[in-house]
Amino acid sequence: MTTTAPLPTAVGALRARVIKFAERVTTPLVPADYLDVIDPLRSSADLRGRIVAIHPETRDAVSVVIKPGRGWLGHTPGQYVRIGIDVDGIRQWRAYSLTSETSRRDGCIAITVKAIPDGKVSNHIVRRARPGTVVQLDQAAGEFTLGEQAPPKILFLTAGSGVTPVMGMLRNMTDTGSDVVVVHSAPTADDVIFGGELRQLERQGRIRLVEKHTDVDGMLDVATLHHLVDDLADRQTWACGPAGMLDALESRWAADGIADRLHTERFRPVIITEGDGGEVTFSKSGTVVDAGSAETLLDAGEAAGVLMPSGCRMGVCFGCVVPLRQGAVRDLRTGDVTSAAPGDNVQIQTCVSAAAGSCDIDL
Known part of the structure; x- marks a missing residue:
């Protein structure tokens, strides 16, 4: 038939x-x-995720389980994801390491966030975020990974929340046969993020764990690190933590002639000052203008001779969408402020957005 x-x-x-x-x-x-x-997680929408659970890790750190939309492409252990979350009416973007197994049957991912002093986003997530919240997502990124095959001898050197990408690797290291040493610094034993899990991994013989409790032991002394790990030069090392620690490690590894065996991940601070109007930099054209709080970025750019893409000029056609490289802008229709840190490339509409402090537009 x-x-x-x-x-x-x-x-x-x-x-x-x-x-x-x-x-x-x-x-x-x-x-x-x-x-x-x-259906905010549908495949044709901008990539979003829904928070489905929040698990306390320490007194100031939580793991956030997120169900990503159908456009999520997965991640490699050690990578990070940028999330956009509304804090007091302002869309904020931050990057957090992925700490979940890549083989979760429910398709969820997890990030682990530590509240830092004056950290607007980290404190919001740790203290105020709730299951059901929808967040914006980017695809996973970053090169702080083990590569296609884990080396036979590994050293992980971490401090504070720097342990998060390393935990993402450890949770996905099964039957690798690698000799793994983890040296981690935190103020006290109770402040060790994933402390219970790390100690369990040591009891199982999967890692050798060296904890440095800085309130008692003082800061990790990079110069005497070989006393803790006697075969330092034989190990591929992944380090994540405060800038001072990483600077000292890079100097030590360079002096020892093994700089190629050190891989570092730095958490960059994000400081964005919001205001009414501000200096607008159009980076590609090298044009800088002072824009008022009620002046659209489109008008400000055109008045300065910048070639600005546009269409309806009413925020409907999206013909004026460009990346916000850094800074803050205010949506003149709603008053909402969107911010971006260097490299975020958050998309904004110039015809309905005004400067909310200094900002850099990719035009």
Whole structure:
């Protein structure tokens, strides 16, 4: 028996007419806007995730379990993910190491966040975030990984929340046969993030754990590190922690002629000052202007002679979308402030956005 399927072109044309009609009756919103509300994790939307659980790790650190949207491409242990979360009406972006197993059956990922003094986002996540919250996501990134095959001898050197990418690696190291030493610094035993799990790994013989409790032992002395790990030069080393520690490690490894055996991950501080108006840098053209709090970035750029992409100039067509390299801008329709740290490349609409402090636009 032979069956005849409808012609794809006919089906496509009918679908297009239905969507066109729906857009007319839902103006100024389009069907995609309603779908975002119903299913924010759908594959065709901007990549998002929903917080499904939050687990305490220490008095000031939590692990956040996130169900990513269907566009999530997975990650390599040791990588990080940038998340965008609204804090007091302002979209903030931060990068956090992924600490979950890559083989989770539920498809969820996890990040572990430590609240830092005056940390707007970290304190919000640790103290105020709740399951059900939808966050923006980027794809996983970063090169602080073990590579395709783990080396036979490994040293992990971490301090504070620097243990998070390392835990992402440890949780995914199964049957590698590697000799692994973990040297970790924290103020007290109770402040060791994943302390119980790390100690369990040592009891199982999977790692050798050296804990340095700085409130009692003082800071880790890089110059005498060979007393803790006598075969230092034979190990590939991954280090993550405060800048001072990493600087000292890089100097020591360089002096010993083994700089190629040290891999570091630095957590960069993000300091963004919000205000009303500010200095706008159009980085590609090298143009810098002072823009008022009610002046759109589109108008400010055009007045300075910058070639600005645009369309409807009403925030509808998205023809003016460009990356915000760093700084803060305010949406003139809602008053919401969006911020970005260097390298974030958060997308903004210049026709409805004004400077909310100094900012750098990728134009």
